[in-house]
Amino acid sequence: MFEEYIWDFDGTLYDSYPVILEGFMSTLNDYGIQANRREIYQILKEKSSAAIAEKYHLDFDEFTKIYKGYEAKDPRIPVSYPGTKEVLEAIVAKGKKNYILTHRLVASTQELLEREGMLHLVEEIVGPENNFPRKPNPASLNYLVDKYQMIPDKTVMIGDRTMDVDAGRNAGIQSIFYDLENLLEDIDANYTVHSVKEMNQFI
Structure with a gap:
């Protein structure tokens, strides 16, 4: 076709979303934000990581650097x-x-x-x-x-x-x-x- x-x-x-989502939740926690995991996942699917940073008025570049760090340290390997x-x-x-x-x-x-x-x-x-x-x-x-x-x-x-x-x-x-x-x-x-x-x- x-x-x-x-x-x-x-x-x-x-x-790979279990690893990615855990990175986002840990990052938000670093900012002192207690977010709903399901809501964050929904935003990721419907929009983007930038939308999460925007929702909580965070600097996107800094936010990205932190969550990528968490993702890199996660021992789980996506399949x-x-x-x-x-x-x-x-x-x-x-x-x-x-x-x-x-x-x-x-x-x-x-x-x-x-x-x-x-x-x-x-x-x-x-x-x-x-x-x-x-x-x-x-x-x-x-x-x-x-x-x-x-x-x-x-x-x-x-x-x-x-x-x-x-x-x-x-x-x-x-x-x-x-x-x-x-x-x-x-x-x-x-x-x-x-x-x-x-x-x-x-x-």
Whole structure:
């Protein structure tokens, strides 16, 4: 169905939110803020980490530095959702390509993929080192589309957050909302899946 698959990483390919959320909660606690874990998770999914900093009137750069520190020190190693490797392999087997667009550092993303033998299945990873504006700004997607001469109707952005879907729409490509938890409503994606296996219909 598609030829080029651009994946978000955290919460889409990898079940990393337990570690990420714990980092946010610890950071807010450092500021003396007793926040509701579920509410923080909802903000992360619907909006972004910047929205959390804004909600509590915190400096975003400082806030980010602290929570990234907590995340780095967490001994838990995120793993991919069951079936993820099989989906990526199926895409490559058909001569199609996978890309990753993430707010996670490229080196960290590569390391996690390598641990599970999936790094070779990804053509390119675009992360914060590329210095593009954060999603939903389409600049990072536009870069991939231009570099690989992707056809918009044959290219899809896949992600678990509103910003992923919005980024895809802003770039003029297709979008799949990865709603593994039935958490968000009224997401303006071209398609929605509720499990990794449902991705097979789009390969």
